[in-house]
Amino acid sequence: MATRAKAKRKKPAVTKAAKRKKTVGKTRTSRKKAAKKPLPGRAAGVKAKPAAKVAVEPRPVSQRARPEAVKPPASRPAQPTAAEQRIGVVTHYYSHLSVAAVQLEPGAKLRVGDAIRIRGHTTDFRQTVESLEVDHAPATEVGPNDDFGLKVVEHARQHDVVYKVRS
Numbered sequence: 001m002a003t004r005a006k007a008k009r010k011k012p013a014v015t016k017a018a019k020r021k022k023t024v025g026k027t028r029t030s031r032k033k034a035a036k037k038p039l040p041g042r043a044a045g046v047k048a049k050p051a052a053k054v055a056v057e058p059r060p061v062s063q064r065a066r067p068e069a070v071k072p073p074a075s076r077p078a079q080p081t082a083a084e085q086r087i088g089v090v091t092h093y094y095s096h097l098s099v100a101a102v103q104l105e106p107g108a109k110l111r112v113g114d115a116i117r118i119r120g121h122t123t124d125f126r127q128t129v130e131s132l133e134v135d136h137a138p139a140t141e142v143g144p145n146d147d148f149g150l151k152v153v154e155h156a157r158q159h160d161v162v163y164k165v166r167s
Contacts, residue, residue, distance in 0.1 A: 084166070088105055088161075093155065115164070123155065
């Protein structure tokens with residue numbers, strides 16, 4: 001096989017002007033700062049006088065303004081009424097199903113058709129029990145220490161308390 005000799009390439013000539021262009025960077029153009037406009041009602045070039053300091057006498061603690069005690073809304077009672085009995089606690093809420101997982105307390109029973117109240121930090125609503133499920137099977141009654149699913153009409157949260165309303 002015959003080897004081919006590489007053709008000698010001639011490097012392009014770089015002129016002095018081209019070298020200068022590479023080394024010299026662009027110069028920045030500076031902008032003039034905008035003149036400050038005088039405030040309305042003042043003559044140009046006149047500075048504002050500092051405001052005089054007013055001495056404030058400290059008041060005794062007994063005369064200071066006290067914030068009013070925050071009262072709960074009148075429509076929502078602070079404690080459950082005598083006609084309500086605590087029967088359980090919400091352990092979980094499934095928002096896509098609107099189902100609350102509830103654990104009953106010892107000695108409590110719940111049936112379909114009973115009126116209940118679910119109350120918590122931000123929750124307070126009443127409803128009648130329409131659907132109960134124990135281990136994914138429909139049930140008409142649940143007993144003490146049972147974990148069950150309860151279809152609810154509003155959002156319930158973990159640790160909300162379930163009360164049975166006596167009619």
